[in-house]
Amino acid sequence: MKKYLKNLKLDPKTLCVDVLFDVIGCVLYGAGIYNFAYSANFAPGGVSGLSILVHILTARIPFFHGGLSIGAAMILINIPIVFFCFRALGPEFFVRSVKTILISSLIVDHLMPRLWTYQGSPMLAAIFGGILAGAGLSCIYMRDSSTGGSDFVILAIQKSRPHLSIGMVSLIVDGSVILLGGFVYGTVDAALYGLLMTITCSLVTDKIMLGNDSRKLLTIVTVNGDEISRRINEEVARGVTIMNGRGAYTGEEKSILLCACSNAQVYKVKRIVYSLDEKSFILVSSVDAAFGEGFKPQELDS
Numbered sequence: 001m002k003k004y005l006k007n008l009k010l011d012p013k014t015l016c017v018d019v020l021f022d023v024i025g026c027v028l029y030g031a032g033i034y035n036f037a038y039s040a041n042f043a044p045g046g047v048s049g050l051s052i053l054v055h056i057l058t059a060r061i062p063f064f065h066g067g068l069s070i071g072a073a074m075i076l077i078n079i080p081i082v083f084f085c086f087r088a089l090g091p092e093f094f095v096r097s098v099k100t101i102l103i104s105s106l107i108v109d110h111l112m113p114r115l116w117t118y119q120g121s122p123m124l125a126a127i128f129g130g131i132l133a134g135a136g137l138s139c140i141y142m143r144d145s146s147t148g149g150s151d152f153v154i155l156a157i158q159k160s161r162p163h164l165s166i167g168m169v170s171l172i173v174d175g176s177v178i179l180l181g182g183f184v185y186g187t188v189d190a191a192l193y194g195l196l197m198t199i200t201c202s203l204v205t206d207k208i209m210l211g212n213d214s215r216k217l218l219t220i221v222t223v224n225g226d227e228i229s230r231r232i233n234e235e236v237a238r239g240v241t242i243m244n245g246r247g248a249y250t251g252e253e254k255s256i257l258l259c260a261c262s263n264a265q266v267y268k269v270k271r272i273v274y275s276l277d278e279k280s281f282i283l284v285s286s287v288d289a290a291f292g293e294g295f296k297p298q299e300l301d302s
Contacts, residue, residue: 018099022099022104026140027111028133028135029104029133030104030108030136031129032131032136033049033052034117035116035118035129036118038052038070039119040118040126042181042191042197043177043180043194044133044194044198045194045195046150047074047150048147049178049198050077050177051071051073053177054067054068055067055069056184069109070108074149081148081150081153085152093145099145122189123193123196125197129201130203133201133204134207137201137205141205142209142267150173153173177194178195178198181194215263215287216284217259218261218284219257219282219285220257220282221245221255221257222255222257223252223255223279225254225255226255227276228240229257231272232269236269236272238259238260238261241258241259242256244256
């Protein structure tokens, strides 16, 4: 791990933008988790929901003085998962996510308890908690980071199966935590509200990040085509088609790159392109569907 982190380069300007998105995303996410779900006595899926359950279970231990805080539980649960998924997700994503995990834990433990909590219908808490959490996760995903935990597992699976949506994989992975919540709270309603919030969060995340399962086609005109295509292949795990082109006005020889990717990956590709060639020209087009390796399997008529 030291070898990977030694070669890591962090741009101060990018770091500031990342932290800003982290704070906004974590406040929205924390509000959904603490001010809606926890206050309404149910746990959504993922490490956040598991952290709520750990807090409740440890609070029942007489000598634990109120139990382990939700934020502290999030950090402790994330430690083995983060190191287990390090190789699959890479050093840059690792550092970004550790930063987000710490910010998220601090916000959940120290900011959210000072704000207003929803005390109304648990169903409304599940719906609006899911909306807030989904919006918060989208802000975090847009900066190529995560809140750790099941997000690491989800994104590791999504990296190996890129045609699967983040929300759908999340729904599958989080089911076990939701069922556990029903046992801890002792009611079927707790599991159902947790499921409703998780579904809402997944739908909002997919809607913001991926649209209606559409894909994006990036047409990139650049003088540094070979290096850009190499970086896209290594960091985004997307193939690139290179064509030769020539500027009609300048007569300069350029490369034209074609890259199909998900909405979430557009941010990563743009960041790579402009870090290597600030004068690159990028066209982003929507496509209804993409078939082939890395996307949906080819549908053949029977």
